[in-house]
Every structure is written in C-alpha cells, then in structure tokens.
Amino acid sequence: MVASFSELLQSGRVPLKKLPGFLGPGFLVTVGFIDPGNWATNIDGGARFGYELLWVITLSTLILIVIQHMAARLGIATGKSLAVNIRDHFSPPVSSFLGLTIVVACVATDVAELVGGGIGFSLLFGMPLWAGALLTVVLEVFFVVSQRYHRIETIIVGFLGIIALCYLAELWIVRPAWHEVLPATVTPVLGRESIYVAIAILGAVVMPHNVFLHSNVIHSRKWGMTDDEKKERLSYEKIDTLFAMTLGWVVNSAMIVVAAAVFHQHGVRVESIEQASATLKPLAGPLAGLLFAVALVFAGVGSSITSSMAEANVITGFLGKPEDPESLLWRVAVFLTSIPSFIIILFNVDTFRILIFSQVVLSLQLPFTLLPLLVLCRSEKVMGVFRSRGVEFVAAVLITLVVVALNLYLLYTTVTGDT
Numbered sequence: 001m002v003a004s005f006s007e008l009l010q011s012g013r014v015p016l017k018k019l020p021g022f023l024g025p026g027f028l029v030t031v032g033f034i035d036p037g038n039w040a041t042n043i044d045g046g047a048r049f050g051y052e053l054l055w056v057i058t059l060s061t062l063i064l065i066v067i068q069h070m071a072a073r074l075g076i077a078t079g080k081s082l083a084v085n086i087r088d089h090f091s092p093p094v095s096s097f098l099g100l101t102i103v104v105a106c107v108a109t110d111v112a113e114l115v116g117g118g119i120g121f122s123l124l125f126g127m128p129l130w131a132g133a134l135l136t137v138v139l140e141v142f143f144v145v146s147q148r149y150h151r152i153e154t155i156i157v158g159f160l161g162i163i164a165l166c167y168l169a170e171l172w173i174v175r176p177a178w179h180e181v182l183p184a185t186v187t188p189v190l191g192r193e194s195i196y197v198a199i200a201i202l203g204a205v206v207m208p209h210n211v212f213l214h215s216n217v218i219h220s221r222k223w224g225m226t227d228d229e230k231k232e233r234l235s236y237e238k239i240d241t242l243f244a245m246t247l248g249w250v251v252n253s254a255m256i257v258v259a260a261a262v263f264h265q266h267g268v269r270v271e272s273i274e275q276a277s278a279t280l281k282p283l284a285g286p287l288a289g290l291l292f293a294v295a296l297v298f299a300g301v302g303s304s305i306t307s308s309m310a311e312a313n314v315i316t317g318f319l320g321k322p323e324d325p326e327s328l329l330w331r332v333a334v335f336l337t338s339i340p341s342f343i344i345i346l347f348n349v350d351t352f353r354i355l356i357f358s359q360v361v362l363s364l365q366l367p368f369t370l371l372p373l374l375v376l377c378r379s380e381k382v383m384g385v386f387r388s389r390g391v392e393f394v395a396a397v398l399i400t401l402v403v404v405a406l407n408l409y410l411l412y413t414t415v416t417g418d419t
Contacts, residue, residue, distance in 0.1 A: 024153040025217045025237075026244030028306050029068055031156050032210045034163060034251045035303030036116015037109070037358055039273060039296065041200040042252060046259025047270040049194050051177075051184035054256055056198050058185050060205035061249040063399050065242060067206060067370065068214050070377050070388060070396060072237050075215035076230055077386035082215040083317025086372050089382060099318035101368045103337065105208045106311045108361035110341035111354060113140075113307055117300025118345060119273050123293035133345045137338050140304040144312075144334050149220050149325075152305065159302035164247060166295035167254040173288045176261035185253065199406050200360050205252060206403075207362055208369040213310035216323060227385050234386075262288075272350075308334045363406070370400045 045053040071082060078085055083102075087095050117136030118129045127135075143152060190198055218237065262283050263270050270276045273296070281289035312333040316323050324330055344354065374396055377388035388396065 023236075023240045023243070024150075024157070025072065025214060025220060026068070026240040026242075027157050027160060027247075028153060028217050028309075029210045029214045029241075030244040030248040031160055031163075031299070031302040032109075032207055032213070032306045032310075033064065033205045033248050034160075034255075034299055035109075035112055035307075036119070036273070036296065036300050037112030037362075038201075038205065038252055039116060039255060039299065040112075041197060042255035043259045043263070043270055043273065043276050045194070045197045045201055046256040047263035047268060047276075048197065050260040050264040051180050051257065052189045053194060053198055053201060054181065054184040054253055055186055055188050056201045057205065057249060057252045057256065059188075060202050061245055061252075063202075063403075064206050064248075065245045066392065066395050066399060067211060067373070068245065069238060069241050070373060070392070071211045071215040072218045072241060073234065073386055073388070074373065074377055074383070075218040076234060076237065077383050079219070080215075081219075081313055081317050081323060082212050082369075082373060082376070083314050084323070085215075085376050085382065087318055087320055089376060089379070090372065095318065098368055098372060099314070101365050102208055102212065102314050102318075103311075105362050105365040106307065106314060106337045107340050108358040109207065109209050109307045110304070110311075110337045111344055111358045113300055113304035114338060114341050115300075115345060115354065116273070116296055117304060120293055120297035120300050123274065123277050123289075124297060130342075130345055133342060136300055136304055137335060137342065139301050140308050140338075141335050143301075143305050144308050145325075145331055149217075152309075153220070156302055156306065159298045160247065162298050163295045163302075164251055166291040167251055167258070170258050170284070170288050170291050171254055173291075174258055174261040174284050176257045181257055195406075195409060196360070199363050199409075202363050202366075202403070202406065205248075206366060208365050209307055209310040209314065209362075211369050211373065212314050212317075213306060216313040216317075217309070230386070308338070311337050363403070367400065367404045370396075370403060374400060 042057075045056075074085060075081060080088070083099070086098055090098070114133040114136050115129075117139075118131075118133030121127055121132030121135055122129050125132075143155060147155070259270070259276070262268075262280060263276070266283060268279055268283075270279070277289055277292050280292055312325075312330045313323055315333040315336065316327070316330050319329070321327065321329050374388075374393075376382050377396070378393060380387045
C-alpha cells in the first residue's frame with residue numbers, strides 16, 4: 001500500500017517544500033473539463049432543470065478523480081502513456097479500433113474547443129464565429145509548438161485562475177439560493193427529460209482524451225527509477241489530481257448555479273451560448289456578461305491547447321511513433337483534428353446543439369477508454385507492484401458499469417425517441 005500524504009509528511013520522507021514542484025499535470029487535465037462543451041451542457045442543464053443536476057457534477061468529479069489517478073499511476077509505473085500501452089499489450093485489430101474511437105472523440109473535443117473560443121472572441125470583439133475559431137487555432141498551435149512544456153503548464157494554471165475568478169464573481173452578482181444549491185450537489189434526481197443532458201454533462205467532465213493526456217504529461221516529472229521512489233512520489237500525484245479536480249468541480253458547479261439562478265428562475269430557455277450572454281446582461285448586469293465572455297475565451301483557448309497535446313499523443317502513440325514534440329508528425333497532429341471541426345463551423349451548424357452532441361460523443365467513447373485502462377492497471381505483468389487492487393479497482397469497475405449502462409440507455413432513448 002502507498003503511504004498517505006500526511007503519513008509521508010510526518011515521516012519526513014516527503015518534505016512539504018517539494019510539493020509545488022509536483023503540482024501541474026492535474027491542472028492540464030482540469031482545464032479540459034471546464035471547456036466550452038461543459039458550458040453548453042451546464043447552461044442547458046441549469047436553464048432547464050435549475051439546480052437539479054448539480055449532483056451529476058459531483059458524481060462526475062468523484063469518478064474523474066479515480067480514473068485520472070489510475071491513468072497517472074499507469075504512466076508512472078510503466079513510463080509509457082495509455083496509448084503506447086494499448087498498442088504494446090493489445091492485438092493490432094483491437095488497438096486500431098480503440099485508436100480510431102479516441103481520434104473520433106478528439107474531433108468531437110475540437111468542435112467544442114473551437115466553437116467555444118470562436119464564440120468568446122465574437123462576444124468580446126464582435127468578430128465572425130469562423131474568425132474567432134481560426135484565432136483560437138492559431139493561438140493553440142502557437143502556444144503548443146513554440147513553448148516549453150513547463151511554460152505551457154504555467155499558462156494553463158493562469159487561465160484556470162482567471163476562469164475561476166470570473167465565475168466566483170458571477171456567483172456574487174447573481175446571488176443564488178444557497179439553501180437549494182448545497183443539498184442539490186449530493187441529492188440524485190434524474191428523469192426521462194434530463195437523462196440526455198445528464199449523460200452529456202458526464203461526457204463533458206470525464207473526457208476520454210484527458211485520460212490519455214494525463215498518462216502522458218505525468219512524465220514531465222522525475223518520478224524515480226525504483227519502486228520505492230515511485231511509491232513515495234505517487235502521493236504527490238494524488239494531491240495534484242485531487243486539488244486540480246476539486247477546482248474543476250467548483251467551476252463546473254458554478255456554471256450550473258449561475259444558469260439556474262438567472263435563466264431557470266426567469267423561465268428563459270437557452271438555445272445558444274450567444275443567447276446566454278445576451279440574456280445574462282439585462283438579467284444580471286453588463287459586468288456578468290463581460291465576465292462570461294472573458295471566461296469563455298480563456299476556457300476555449302486553454303482547453304484547445306491541452307486537447308491538441310492529447311491528440312498529438314494519441315496519434316503518435318497508436319502509430320508507434322515517438323511522442324516527441326520536436327517531431328514533424330507530433331507537430332502536424334497538434335492541429336490535424338481541428339480541420340473537420342473548423343469545416344463544421346464554416347457550415348454554420350447550430351453551435352449550441354453541436355456542443356452538447358459533441359459531449360455525448362465523448363460519453364459514448366468513454367467505455368472504450370475505461371475498459372483498456374482497467375485491464376492494463378489490473379495486470380501484474382504491466383504494472384508490477386503498482387497493480388490496481390482493492391477499493392480502487394472495485395470503484396473503477398463500478399464506474400465503468402455505470403457509464404456503460406448510461407450509454408446504453410442514451411442509445412435506446414435516441415433511437416426510439418422515447419425520452
């Protein structure tokens with residue numbers, strides 16, 4: 001068993017002063033689950049169902065903590081990302097299928113990031129949606145290709161801070177009914193009408209590409225060569241993951257709370273993020289509208305940076321090529337999946353519905369990420385002494401079963417129209 005963080009501190013084996021040096025990878029993952037796709041699902045959920053779906057954010061975050069920790073543990077134990085481990089330990093047909101599904105999920109992710117960034121720039125500067133999306137791509141490629149990893153990490157942490165401050169300010173402005181908010185964060189309520197949005201929220205928080213990303217960016221730290229060194233430093237990873245995911249829970253919950261307090265309370269049905277911004281101004285004031293737009297820009301650009309890093313890792317990893325940011329394939333892969341997403345934007349599709357649908361795609365792909373992660377983390381051959389067992393593995397199995405069950409129900413209601 002890995003010693004708890006407090007036990008390690010008391011023993012003096014892990015000085016607290018070292019902790020900041022190991023914080024960071026979890027925050028790259030966190031910006032991915034407060035991306036513009038989350039904005040669409042959270043605004044839709046809050047506007048239609050009030051505070052009712054707040055518990056989905058809580059459940060999703062708890063799921064996320066377990067899954068992201070397992071992904072990071074896999075990366076630390078093997079020294080390889082999830083993509084490379086799947087290629088090494090699964091048959092070529094299975095590996096190819098899994099690789100294809102995650103690439104499709106990456107395209108869906110890019111739709112959310114580019115649309116969100118484009119809308120944010122449009123709200124702030126009045127530019128066309130396509131121009132804002134193009135600017136998001138340019139900034140994404142610039143930050144990823146031209147910056148060193150640790151500088152990107154610092155940039156993302158800064159983005160997260162700005163987004164969090166914007167939403168905390170909005171909470172102060174809209175003054176929600178806290179006596180209703182707090183119970184709703186832990187009280188499950190789900191009906192036929194809300195199942196689609198609930199699953200979209202799940203897909204928006206527990207994002208497949210982030211699982212792959214975490215298993216890769218964890219290598220930015222020196223975790224040691226021996227099992228004892230890795231065990232000791234896994235406690236740092238736990239703190240990093242827990243702290244970062246908690247911040248994400250706060251921001252995602254704030255999105256639903258603001259939408260519920262403003263739109264649901266006034267009986268406003270939100271059909272687009274642009275409408276949400278326009279309606280927010282007269283109902284909550286111009287400052288709320290400005291904060292909304294600023295946070296959306298940073299969410300769009302920040303999440304597009306991390307999603308492009310995940311896409312490059314997925315493509316190079318599954319093709320058996322070096323996951324080297326200096327290689328031509330890695331640099332091409334940074335913006336490769338942005339192309340179909342940008343085309344969708346050019347065709348003037350209903351951006352709000354596309355954002356929500358993109359999150360459903362992520363939720364449908366999620367089992368194809370969780371199942372191989374479970375198999376790999378349970379394998380003693382792959383993980384050695386870091387093999388997942390006990391409560392963690394049981395929780396991961398239950399999580400996978402719940403996700404698969406929800407997805408089957410979603411497919412049933414989508415095909416039959418019986419919602």
